[in-house]
Amino acid sequence: MDVVVCVKPVPLSEQEITVREDGMDIKREDLKYEINEWDNYALEEALLLKEKYGGKVTVVTVSSEQRNPEFMIRECYAKGVDEAIMVLDDVLDELDAFAVSRVLYHVVKDLKFDLIFTGVQAFDDNYASTGATLASLLGVPHASIITKIEVSPGEGVARVNRELEGGLEEEVEVKLPALFTIQTGINQPRYASLLKIRMAMKKEIKKIGLEDLGLNRETILGWRRTFIRRMYIPKVKKETLYIKGAPEQMASKLVELLRDKGVLRR
Amino acid sequence: MTEIMVVAEHREGEIREISLEMLTKAKEIADEINAKVSSVILGHGIDHLVEELASYGQDRVYYLRNEKLENYTIDGYKSALTSFLEDRKPVLTMIGHTAMGLDFAPALAVSLDTPLVTDCIDLKFTNGQLQVTRQVYGGKINVELNVQKHGSYIATIRPTVFKPPEKTGLKGEIEEVTLKIEGEFRTKFKGFIKPEIEDIDISQADVIVSVGRGIGEKENIKIAEELAKVIGGVLAASRPVVDNGWLPKTRQVGQSGKTVKPKLYLALGISGATQHLMGMKDSELIVAVNKDPNAPIFDIADIGIVADLFEVVPVFIEQLRK
Ligand SMILES: Cc1cc2nc3c(=O)[nH]c(=O)nc-3n(C[C@H](O)[C@H](O)[C@H](O)COP(=O)(O)OP(=O)(O)OC[C@H]3O[C@@H](n4cnc5c(N)ncnc54)[C@H](O)[C@@H]3O)c2cc1C
Ligand SMILES: Nc1ncnc2c1ncn2[C@@H]1O[C@H](COP(=O)(O)O)[C@@H](O)[C@H]1O
Numbered sequence: 001m002d003v004v005v006c007v008k009p010v011p012l013s014e015q016e017i018t019v020r021e022d023g024m025d026i027k028r029e030d031l032k033y034e035i036n037e038w039d040n041y042a043l044e045e046a047l048l049l050k051e052k053y054g055g056k057v058t059v060v061t062v063s064s065e066q067r068n069p070e071f072m073i074r075e076c077y078a079k080g081v082d083e084a085i086m087v088l089d090d091v092l093d094e095l096d097a098f099a100v101s102r103v104l105y106h107v108v109k110d111l112k113f114d115l116i117f118t119g120v121q122a123f124d125d126n127y128a129s130t131g132a133t134l135a136s137l138l139g140v141p142h143a144s145i146i147t148k149i150e151v152s153p154g155e156g157v158a159r160v161n162r163e164l165e166g167g168l169e170e171e172v173e174v175k176l177p178a179l180f181t182i183q184t185g186i187n188q189p190r191y192a193s194l195l196k197i198r199m200a201m202k203k204e205i206k207k208i209g210l211e212d213l214g215l216n217r218e219t220i221l222g223w224r225r226t227f228i229r230r231m232y233i234p235k236v237k238k239e240t241l242y243i244k245g246a247p248e249q250m251a252s253k254l255v256e257l258l259r260d261k262g263v264l265r266r
Numbered sequence: 267m268t269e270i271m272v273v274a275e276h277r278e279g280e281i282r283e284i285s286l287e288m289l290t291k292a293k294e295i296a297d298e299i300n301a302k303v304s305s306v307i308l309g310h311g312i313d314h315l316v317e318e319l320a321s322y323g324q325d326r327v328y329y330l331r332n333e334k335l336e337n338y339t340i341d342g343y344k345s346a347l348t349s350f351l352e353d354r355k356p357v358l359t360m361i362g363h364t365a366m367g368l369d370f371a372p373a374l375a376v377s378l379d380t381p382l383v384t385d386c387i388d389l390k391f392t393n394g395q396l397q398v399t400r401q402v403y404g405g406k407i408n409v410e411l412n413v414q415k416h417g418s419y420i421a422t423i424r425p426t427v428f429k430p431p432e433k434t435g436l437k438g439e440i441e442e443v444t445l446k447i448e449g450e451f452r453t454k455f456k457g458f459i460k461p462e463i464e465d466i467d468i469s470q471a472d473v474i475v476s477v478g479r480g481i482g483e484k485e486n487i488k489i490a491e492e493l494a495k496v497i498g499g500v501l502a503a504s505r506p507v508v509d510n511g512w513l514p515k516t517r518q519v520g521q522s523g524k525t526v527k528p529k530l531y532l533a534l535g536i537s538g539a540t541q542h543l544m545g546m547k548d549s550e551l552i553v554a555v556n557k558d559p560n561a562p563i564f565d566i567a568d569i570g571i572v573a574d575l576f577e578v579v580p581v582f583i584e585q586l587r588k
Contacts, residue, residue: 013403019407164365168460169458173456184506188511225414227411231410233406240565241570247578254582264497
């Protein structure tokens with residue numbers, strides 16, 4: 001089972017995120033990046049398949065320098081990834097979903113794979129379309145929001161569960177090679193030990209420039225189909241009553257408010 | 267005449283709410299650009315659903331009927347919708363940003379070579395160009411986008427943003443479209459898997475204490491458990507808590523979990539991502555404790571406490587005991 005996993009470095013979710021003065025991007029200076037939560041589950045699923053069936057796990061990332069993708073890649077290596085391919089160019093932060101999918105397509109089309117995994121969505125841009133777009137460009141079947149995978153290499157198919165709404169799932173049989181977008185909770189991702197991360201420092205990361213893919217900035221910028229007008233912090237729709245003060249004061253005020261509203265039994 | 271096409275979604279004999287929500291927005295846009303609104307529904311043996319859909323007041327409902335469309339499959343939907351939309355050429359095709367929609371919309375956009383924008387919370391046309399609003403960074407930021415000028419667009423629409431229209435009583439026209447779907451599917455539907463029997467039904471509770479990733483580790487769940495006991499409520503959670511195995515799936519609130527409407531929903535260390543909000547935003551009273559003042563949960567909270575939950579909750583429990 002050769003598995004390609006697409007991984008994206010995204011800002012850590014608990015950070016304060018603010019908009020740049022010109023409203024065209026977020027302020028990125030002090031942000032820390034890590035592997036997208038969904039991709040971390042996708043990576044684990046690939047490693048589990050490798051442990052079961054053998055084969056190779058390759059991670060692919062398309063990133064700007066400022067997202068510090070090397071750190072993410074080192075962690076991937078420390079967990080057992082065989083090869084990492086990194087397309088690095090600052091222009092990549094200016095792309096939209098479709099353009100990024102096409103860049104990924106140019107990387108992945110020449111790789112050998114039985115499966116490709118992406119996350120269901122990236123925490124930052126939230127498109128939830130890269131996986132299905134990539135599969136369609138490659139001409140391989142796909143299934144989205146996967147919570148369980150059983151491959152039958154002999155039959156050339158995988159049986160997967162797709163998560164629907166409200167706790168319902170459906171089982172789908174998919175011909176291989178195929179692409180799956182992986183949902184959180186499908187497994188329990190392993191941690192990379194510091195020692196292993198340090199050992200992974202020596203491993204080579206295959207760095208690819210756009211020109212190595214036969215592309216240039218102008219071409220890929222031309223693939224964009226959406227253009228940012230402005231970014232802003234959404235207006236609050238509901239009037240929220242904020243309770244302030246020391247913990248004791250906040251707690252007693254809350255008790256009082258809840259009593260007034262009649263939601264406490266006594 | 268210009269047409270806006272809404273792809274209706276149905277499952278297990280019911281039209282899904284998103285199909286109707288999209289009609290509301292479609293009509294609004296149609297009024298502005300002088301277009302008509304149609305729905306398209308795919309399936310087999312669903313005449314009653316087609317009739318029902320037609321009573322929501324659109325110009326026309328297209329029924330793509332084929333045995334191979336009995337259950338949703340990506341290959342079936344892609345093949346049927348590609349040829350149908352190529353023929354109709356609507357200026358805008360609206361698809362739900364749902365488990366089903368996000369599976370086939372990108373494939374359709376590639377096969378039709380049409381610009382796609384996903385998870386839109388608002389959209390409008392300005393001089394023939396589509397402009398949309400979406401949310402990024404877990405709902406912390408909104409972004410407005412211009413979509414490249416094109417003869418037609420595909421947009422997926424976030425559920426629960428628009429209100430479904432009333433039934434009009436007037437029946438829209440129904441047009442059955444027969445089509446050939448050839449070739450073998452590469453993806454086959456095998457069956458639904460129902461949620462497991464539950465230890466408890468959180469949707470019946472009047473008071474819910476819900477914990478998110480901010481609870482930090484499994485050990486800490488017991489703080490919330492104690493609060494639930496003292497306040498007379500049940501314990502629930504956001505997805506990461508369940509993903510980590512700290513609480514069973516039956517406790518998950520949100521799009522892929524339970525929808526709840528308790529008298530009191532106490533959110534502890536939950537950021538308020540849309541998929542969570544979908545499951546609890548209609549609660550009567552929402553109290554949020556979060557140390558990030560910009561957490562989107564505060565947008566829908568009635569009472570907000572910006573603080574470390576570990577500082578507030580223990581004192582709160584103490585005071586409730588008194
Ligand atoms: C298809 C799909 C379906 C999904 N379905 C669901 C669903 O049904 N339900 C669901 O919940 N999610 C669902 N999600 C996931 C959703 O997108 C979010 O990832 C998730 O809701 C985030 O959970 P959270 O708020 O607990 O975690 P985070 O977003 O990580 O937020 C944690 C919060 O805790 C706060 N915090 C940290 N420490 C403290 C402290 N000591 N005191 C106070 N506050 C603190 C932080 O400020 C932060 O706001 C789904 C996603 C997808 C793609
Ligand atoms: N720049 C990128 N590099 C590598 N993978 C990506 C990139 N952008 C998106 N992906 C993959 O596509 C998934 C869905 O992202 P999105 O469609 O942007 O929400 C992510 O979870 C990744 O697996």
